[in-house]
C-alpha cells in the first residue's frame with residue numbers, strides 16, 4: 001500500500017509543480033469588488049451576432065472562452081472575472097437573445113466570479129475587450145460572438161490551459177507520516193455540496209448549498225467538541241468548488257475520511273430519509289444514477305470541463321489503491337447508517353446505494369456521499385429546517401464515525417499481522 005501511495009504522491013507532486021506559477025499570480029493583492037451596473041449592461045443580438053455589454057464600476061482581470069457540448073449540457077461561453085459583485089442584477093435584466101439559451105452567474109471560487117451563457121448554436125468569440133473610462137475609472141466589457149460551423153467551434157473551444165485555476169495551491173504533504181486511524185484524532189473532511197453559481201436543489205426559498213454549509217458547520221462543532229476528531233471543510237463560504245477541487249482539497253488537508261453532504265430533490269419516486277452513497281461504476285438503481293449524473297452535470301454547467309483529467313498510468317495506480325480503500329468505505333457507510341438508526345432518525349428504506357459520483361473518487365481516502373434528507377420530501381424538508389433536528393443528526397453521524405474508527409483500527413491491525 002505505502003508504495004502505491006508514494007507513487008501517487010510523486011505523480012501528484014509533479015503535476016502540482018506545474019501549477020506553482022499560477023498559484024503565485026493568484027496571491028496578488030485584491031482590489032475592492034467591482035459592481036455590475038444593470039441599467040448600462042445588456043445582451044443583444046443582430047442577425048447572427050450576439051453582443052454582451054457589461055458596465056463595471058472598475059476594471060477587473062477577466063478571461064473568456066467557449067466549451068463544447070457534453071451529454072445534455074449545451075455549448076457554452078464562459079467568462080471569469082476577478083471579484084465582481086453581482087448583487088442587484090438578474091439574468092432577465094440583461095435582456096434576451098434568441099441564440100442564448102440560458103445565462104447564470106455567481107461566485108466560482110474565493111476571489112473569482114463566473115458568468116456562463118448556454119449557446120443555442122455554435123458561436124465563437126469575435127471580439128473581447130475591456131475599456132476603462134478615463135473620467136470615472138468605470139469599465140466597459142464588450143464580448144461579441146459570431147456564427148461558426150460546428151467544426152470551427154470545436155477547433156476554437158476548450159478551457160484555457162490553466163489547471164490551477166480551480167485547484168488548491170500545492171503544498172508538500174508527507175504521506176508516509178500520515179497517522180493510522182485510531183492514532184490521534186481522525187481527520188474528517190466535510191464537503192458541503194454545491195455553492196456559488198450552483199445552488200443545488202431549491203425548495204420554499206431554501207437552497208441545498210446554504211443548508212449544507214450550515215449543517216457542515218454544525219457537524220464540525222459537534223465533532224470538534226468530542227475531542228476525537230479534527231475537521232476541515234472543502235468550502236467555508238458561498239463559492240463554487242468543482243468536484244475535482246473537492247477531492248484535491250481532501251488530499252491537501254490530509255483527510256482520513258471524506259463525507260460529502262447533500263439534500264437533493266428527486267421528482268421520480270418518493271426519495272426520503274438519510275441515504276449513504278458509495279462510489280461504483282454501475283449504479284445500484286435509477287435514482288442513484290440520476291443523482292450522480294446531476295452532480296457531474298452541475299460542474300459542466302458551471303463551466304468546468306472534467307474531460308481528460310486522469311492519465312492512464314495514474315488510473316491503474318488509483319485502481320490498486322481503491323481496492324484497499326473500498327471495503328473501508330463500505331464499513332464507513334454501514335457505521336453511519338448504524339449511528340442514524342441508533343438515534344431513530346429517518347433512514348431511507350435502502351440506506352446504502354452505489355453510483356459513479358466523481359466527488360467520491362479519491363483513491364486512498366474512504367469517501368461517502370450522505371443525502372442527509374431530500375428537499376423534495378415534505379417531512380425531510382421540515383426536519384432539515386429545524387436546528388434541533390440537525391443537532392440530533394450531527395450527533396448520530398458522530399456516533400457512526402466513532403464506531404467506524406474502532407472497527408477500522410482493529411481490522412487494519414489484522415491486515416498488518
Ligand SMILES: [Zn+2]
Nearest residue numbers: 193200262264
Ligand atoms: Zn446535491
